[in-house]
Amino acid sequence: LQMQESGPGLVKPSETLSLTCSVSGIAITTNSYYWGWIRQPPGKGLEWIGAISYSGSPNYAPSLNSGVTISVDTSKNQFSLKLSSVTAADTAVYYCARGIAIFSMVLAGMDVWGQGTTVTVSS
Amino acid sequence: DIQLTQSPSFLSASVGDRVTIACRASQGIGNFLGWYQQKPGKVPRLLIYGASTLQSGVPSRFSGGGSGTEFTLTISSLQPEDFATYYCQHLNSLFTFGPGTKLDIK
Numbered sequence: 001l002q003m004q005e006s007g008p009g010l011v012k013p014s015e016t017l018s019l020t021c022s023v024s025g026i027a028i029t030t031n032s033y034y035w036g037w038i039r040q041p042p043g044k045g046l047e048w049i050g051a052i053s054y055s056g057s058p059n060y061a062p063s064l065n066s067g068v069t070i071s072v073d074t075s076k077n078q079f080s081l082k083l084s085s086v087t088a089a090d091t092a093v094y095y096c097a098r099g100i101a102i103f104s105m106v107l108a109g110m111d112v113w114g115q116g117t118t119v120t121v122s123s
Numbered sequence: 124d125i126q127l128t129q130s131p132s133f134l135s136a137s138v139g140d141r142v143t144i145a146c147r148a149s150q151g152i153g154n155f156l157g158w159y160q161q162k163p164g165k166v167p168r169l170l171i172y173g174a175s176t177l178q179s180g181v182p183s184r185f186s187g188g189g190s191g192t193e194f195t196l197t198i199s200s201l202q203p204e205d206f207a208t209y210y211c212q213h214l215n216s217l218f219t220f221g222p223g224t225k226l227d228i229k
Contacts, residue, residue: 036218038167038220045208045210045220045221045222045223046159046161046167046210046212046220046223047220048212048217048218048219048220051218059216059217061217061219062124062217095166095167099218100172105215105216106155106214106215106216107155107157107172107214107215107218108157108172108173108176108214109157109169109171109172109178109212109214110157110159110167110169110212110218111169111178113166113167114166115166116166
């Protein structure tokens with residue numbers, strides 16, 4: 001199983017950040033998993049952004065809720081992140097990761113991560 | 124929203140030491156807690172889920188405990204490769220991370 005983030009490394013303030021996570025080795029439609037996004041600003045800790053399962057609705061961190069959209073593209077075995085109206089505070093390494101579902105919205109951890117992609121917000 | 128805090132923020136220890144890192148939840152979360160290790164420039168690694176279940180492949184010197192609002196990660200005998208930053212994560216509904224504990228060599 002591999003996960004790989006892709007997208008622009010530079011985004012202008014007020015624009016929309018769009019990233020894609022390509023999943024190989026397992027079908028994204030498998031019901032046992034959640035597919036999530038996490039970010040890490042330079043020199044800081046991990047921040048959970050949101051997650052989605054194939055069969056359920058996405059859930060988002062309350063602090064980012066109004067500007068975040070996570071969706072799944074089953075035809076490409078990918079899921080994506082859109083973050084609108086970005087500012088310099090959104091500069092970070094963005095990771096996609098797989099969460100193992102025990103029940104609906106309950107995980108046994110996030111066990112597989114992409115390598116991360118650096119996104120800089122600057123004009 | 125449930126908030127996670129960790130203590131200490133920084134910890135200096137020596138190879139062979141036993142260390143414990145604490146994670147506190149702002150309200151009870153049962154045993155829905157995980158622990159991760161992250162080394163500089165590397166991807167986070169899942170160590171423990173369900174508060175105390177060791178992820179496959181993780182050395183047995185790592186152990187987790189607690190339930191409700193108080194949780195711990197213990198490393199029984201520090202090895203050189205264990206010096207890293209450790210994060211706890213809530214594993215029910217909103218998968219918030221704690222702020223991290225940096226463990227470095229004394």
